[in-house]
Amino acid sequence: MSFSTDSRDWRNWVTLGARVILGGVLIAAGLTKVGNLGGSVQAAAAYQILPYGAAQVVGWLLPFAEIGLGLVLVLGLFTRIAGVLGALLMLGFIIAISSVWARGISIDCGCFGDGGPIDKAEAIAKYPWEILRDVALMACGVWLVWSKRTFLSVDAWLFRPVEQMLARDAQRRR
Numbered sequence: 001m002s003f004s005t006d007s008r009d010w011r012n013w014v015t016l017g018a019r020v021i022l023g024g025v026l027i028a029a030g031l032t033k034v035g036n037l038g039g040s041v042q043a044a045a046a047y048q049i050l051p052y053g054a055a056q057v058v059g060w061l062l063p064f065a066e067i068g069l070g071l072v073l074v075l076g077l078f079t080r081i082a083g084v085l086g087a088l089l090m091l092g093f094i095i096a097i098s099s100v101w102a103r104g105i106s107i108d109c110g111c112f113g114d115g116g117p118i119d120k121a122e123a124i125a126k127y128p129w130e131i132l133r134d135v136a137l138m139a140c141g142v143w144l145v146w147s148k149r150t151f152l153s154v155d156a157w158l159f160r161p162v163e164q165m166l167a168r169d170a171q172r173r174r
Helices: 010-034 037-046 052-075 079-102 120-146 154-173
Strands: none
Touching: 010 037, 010 052, 010 079, 010 120, 037 052, 052 079, 079 120
8 A cells, every 4th residue: 555645645644744743852852952962961871871971972962863863854854764763762762761760760851951860759750751752752753664755755856756767667567
């Protein structure tokens, strides 16, 4: 079963929504951290998963990676690959938040700016919602992996001639 690039096809709207939601959240998250890389490093270190040197690298690179991946998703460029990367990134966030929750560490996730220690009751109240949010965002990435290119995407514009060629070849064989 193939998805058309017709704007009347509901799957194209769901795919566009998944791209814009996941991409927009990643851009917003990256932009809130890029102005304060020290805070981003502190947030990564607060998880106590990586050695400080590795957490420092993650804290410096993550905001730029989020912005870049978000832009690629919003534009609809290499959408399936970007969907895989977005889903894997969300899976990593889910694992990290679950890890601090299971170990009884009370931190703000640092997803949208500074992270670090917070009140235990506040952390316990926030963790399930943060995980649920990231599961929903991961679902957006997974949807993109199984969806074909849609209208309003760079992919549809770049790769349309190839699809048309393949369709013409298939018609000629009939």
